[in-house]
Amino acid sequence: MSTTSTLLNRRTLLAATAGGTLLSLLPRSAHAQARPVTENGIDWYDVKDWGVEGRGWNETARYFDRYPSRAEKSIRPPVWSLSRHSAGMLVRFETDARTLHARYSLLSSSLAMPHMPATGVSGLDLYAQDERGRDRWLAVVQPRAQQVEVKMVDGVDAGTRRYTVYLPLYNGVEELRIGVPSGAAFRSIAPRQRGALLFYGTSIMHGACASRPGMAIPAILGRRFDRPTVNLGFSGNGQMEPEVVALLAELDPSVYIIDTLPNMTPELVAERTVPLVTRLREKRADTPILLVEDRTFTSAPFFQGMRQMHDRRRDALRNSYERLRKADVKGLHYLTGDQLLGDDSEGATDGSHPNDLGFMRYSDAYEKVLKPILR
Numbered sequence: 001m002s003t004t005s006t007l008l009n010r011r012t013l014l015a016a017t018a019g020g021t022l023l024s025l026l027p028r029s030a031h032a033q034a035r036p037v038t039e040n041g042i043d044w045y046d047v048k049d050w051g052v053e054g055r056g057w058n059e060t061a062r063y064f065d066r067y068p069s070r071a072e073k074s075i076r077p078p079v080w081s082l083s084r085h086s087a088g089m090l091v092r093f094e095t096d097a098r099t100l101h102a103r104y105s106l107l108s109s110s111l112a113m114p115h116m117p118a119t120g121v122s123g124l125d126l127y128a129q130d131e132r133g134r135d136r137w138l139a140v141v142q143p144r145a146q147q148v149e150v151k152m153v154d155g156v157d158a159g160t161r162r163y164t165v166y167l168p169l170y171n172g173v174e175e176l177r178i179g180v181p182s183g184a185a186f187r188s189i190a191p192r193q194r195g196a197l198l199f200y201g202t203s204i205m206h207g208a209c210a211s212r213p214g215m216a217i218p219a220i221l222g223r224r225f226d227r228p229t230v231n232l233g234f235s236g237n238g239q240m241e242p243e244v245v246a247l248l249a250e251l252d253p254s255v256y257i258i259d260t261l262p263n264m265t266p267e268l269v270a271e272r273t274v275p276l277v278t279r280l281r282e283k284r285a286d287t288p289i290l291l292v293e294d295r296t297f298t299s300a301p302f303f304q305g306m307r308q309m310h311d312r313r314r315d316a317l318r319n320s321y322e323r324l325r326k327a328d329v330k331g332l333h334y335l336t337g338d339q340l341l342g343d344d345s346e347g348a349t350d351g352s353h354p355n356d357l358g359f360m361r362y363s364d365a366y367e368k369v370l371k372p373i374l375r
Contacts, residue, residue, distance in 0.1 A: 103148065
C-alpha cells in the first residue's frame with residue numbers, strides 16, 4: 001500500500017428515500033485518506049469509493065445501472081435490459097500522474113455493433129482540463145475483451161489537472177478502477193448532484209452511433225453547460241410509457257428533455273404526450289420541459305413515405321404542445337427537427353443515427369434552445 005499518495009476520498013452519503021433518487025438530494029460527502037490497492041507499482045482506485053456522476057437513482061441492482069432495481073417489475077423487459085448500460089455516466093478526479101491506467105469489466109462480451117465501433121459501445125473516453133478550464137479530449141480505450149486492463153495515456157505533460165472518464169454507451173460496467181503510478185497524487189471529485197439535464201429518448205440519445213462515449217448528446221452538452229447529465233435514452237424503446245414517465249417524475253433535474261419521436265407512431269405521440277407532461281407537472285410544477293421533434297432522415301429527400309412519416313409525427317407533437325399551452329401549462333418549450341442533422345445529408349451513419357458530425361449538430365440545436373431555459 002502506498003503511503004505517499006494523497007486523496008480526498010469522497011463517498012456520497014444519501015438519505016434513504018422512497019424513490020431512492022439522487023438528483024433530489026444535496027450532495028453530502030465525507031473525506032478519508034486514500035486507500036488504493038497497489039499492485040506492480042500502480043495504485044488502483046475503485047470509482048465507487050467516491051461516486052460516478054450521471055446515476056439517477058441510488059437503489060440499483062448493479063452500481064452502474066440506470067434504473068432502480070424495483071423498476072424491473074414495472075417496465076418492459078427490453079427497457080430493463082437497456083437500463084443496464086452505463087450510458088451517460090462519468091467519473092472525475094485530479095492527479096499529477098503522467099500515466100493513467102484503467103481496469104474494468106464489461107457486462108456483455110458483445111463489444112461493438114455493425115454500425116458502431118467498440119470504442120463507442122464498450123470503450124472509456126478520457127478528457128483533461130486545459131489551462132483555460134476547458135475539458136479537452138485526450139484518449140479513448142479500444143476494448144478487445146470483456147475484461148480490460150489498459151494504459152489510457154502515457155507521457156502526458158507534467159502538472160496536476162482534472163480528468164473526466166466517460167463510461168461505455170451500449171454496454172454495462174461491472175467494476176471500474178483508475179490506476180496511477182504508485183506515489184502519484186490523486187484526489188477524487190464527487191459527483192455533482194444539482195442542476196442536472198435529464199434526457200429521455202431513443203437510440204440516438206442512448207448514443208448510437210457515436211465513435212466514443214464523449215460524443216453522445218448528453219456528454220457534449222454536459223461539457224458545454226458545465227452541468228451533470230442523466231442519459232435515459234433506450235434504443236428502440238423511447239415511447240413515453242406511463243411506467244417510465246412515473247420514474248422520470250421521481251427525479252428533480254433542471255430541465256426534462258423529451259426526445260422520443262423516432263420510436264413512436266403518430267397515434268402514440270397523440271395519445272401519450274399530454275399525459276406525460278401532466279404527470280411531470282403533478283410532481284414537478286416548475287421544472288422546464290423541452291419537447292423535441294424527430295430528426296429528418298438524411299435520405300428523406302428521395303422517399304415521400306419518410307417525409308410523410310416525419311410530418312405526421314411532428315403534427316401530433318405540435319398539436320399536443322398547443323393543447324397544453326391553451327390549457328395554460330407553464331414552462332413548456334419546443335425544438336423542431338428539420339435541422340437536427342443539418343441539411344447536407346452528411347450527419348448520419350445510416351440515415352437515421354448520427355455520426356460524430358451529426359451529434360455536434362444535434363448539440364448545437366439543443367444548446368440554442370437550452371441557453372435561455374437554463375438562465
